Amino acid sequence: MSTKRIALITGATSGIGEATARLLAANQFNLILCGRRQDRLATLATDLSKQADVTTLSFDVRNEPEVSQSIASLPAKWKNIDALINNAGNAHGLDPIQTGSIEDWDAMMDINVKGLLYVTKAVLPSMVSRNQGHIINIGSIAGKEIYGNGNVYCASKFAVDALTKGMRIDLNPHNIKVTGIHPGLVETEFSIVRFKGDADRAANVYKGLEPLRGEDIADLILFTLTRPAHVVVADLVVLPTAQASATVVRRN
Ligand code: NDP
Ligand code: 8X3
Numbered sequence: 705m706s707t708k709r710i711a712l713i714t715g716a717t718s719g720i721g722e723a724t725a726r727l728l729a730a731n732q733f734n735l736i737l738c739g740r741r742q743d744r745l746a747t748l749a750t751d752l753s754k755q756a757d758v759t760t761l762s763f764d765v766r767n768e769p770e771v772s773q774s775i776a777s778l779p780a781k782w783k784n785i786d787a788l789i790n791n792a793g794n795a796h797g798l799d800p801i802q803t804g805s806i807e808d809w810d811a812m813m814d815i816n817v818k819g820l821l822y823v824t825k826a827v828l829p830s831m832v833s834r835n836q837g838h839i840i841n842i843g844s845i846a847g848k849e850i851y852g853n854g855n856v857y858c859a860s861k862f863a864v865d866a867l868t869k870g871m872r873i874d875l876n877p878h879n880i881k882v883t884g885i886h887p888g889l890v891e892t893e894f895s896i897v898r899f900k901g902d903a904d905r906a907a908n909v910y911k912g913l914e915p916l917r918g919e920d921i922a923d924l925i926l927f928t929l930t931r932p933a934h935v936v937v938a939d940l941v942v943l944p945t946a947q948a949s950a951t952v953v954r955r956n
Contacts, residue, residue: 891916913953
């Protein structure tokens with residue numbers, strides 16, 4: 705095992721997480737790639753194995769025993785995680801509060817909020833005991849502003865913002881950096897998941913503008929991780945140039 709830093713990325717099977725895995729592998733990180741889709745994890749690990757040491761963990765972030773057991777099962781050489789990228793998450797549905805589905809609400813709170821907590825809890829002991837580490841939480845513009853029908857997704861991302869700030873305070877005595885990154889519209893599988901596989905409706909979200917790509921967020925993650933030891937990037941909001949707020953978007 706080399707002296708490269710170790711990053712654990714949740715949601716590495718697509719979108720922002722996959723782009724981050726590719727960029728970090730090319731920039732002196734060894735990687736623990738996480739997600740539920742094992743076939744994608746295996747393909748990505750093979751792709752990146754020429755550039756970095758890569759291992760994979762397949763778990764559902766909603767399942768706390770699965771999360772803690774998976775992370776505890778890492779061999780000794782992988783246990784000293786330097787960077788945790790809490791990226792796994794999605795929106796489920798886009799409905800007014802009065803007709804929203806309880807199943808969708810549970811999914812968003814369980815994945816985006818509780819899942820992030822479970823993974824963080826499992827990773828923190830080794831950071832705290834070494835008084836070093838960096839946690840990057842992927843929030844959203846939806847965690848800074850509310851938009852119509854965003855209700856529970858926005859609430860889950862406001863919770864991510866609050867947890868990011870709380871983590872930074874509680875982990876301050878342990879020298880652990882905590883960063884929140886809050887993107888606007890990024891074209892990934894996000895809208896396909898939100899609209900339950902309706903690819904046409906998903907494509908409409910990005911129609912007439914140039915959205916962010918997963919690679920744009922990966923770039924910021926790498927920048928954040930490579931600041932000097934005395935610098936923490938606390939909070940970043942990043943939008944496509946065509947987007948001015950959660951609801952103001954210029955389209956051709
Ligand atoms: P994708 O749908 O492309 O990726 C989501 C990732 O999360 C997948 O790798 C998926 O892996 C993983 N994931 C979802 N549910 C679970 C689960 N229950 N357990 C484990 N892993 C899970 O979307 P993005 O890349 O866009 O999303 C990444 C993050 O960025 C999310 O937190 C999202 O809220 C946030 N974000 C996205 C924006 C956008 O416009 N796209 C804007 C702002 C924030 P698998 O299915 O294999 O488990
Ligand atoms: C994803 C961005 O605006 O679709 O978090 O909620 S948005």
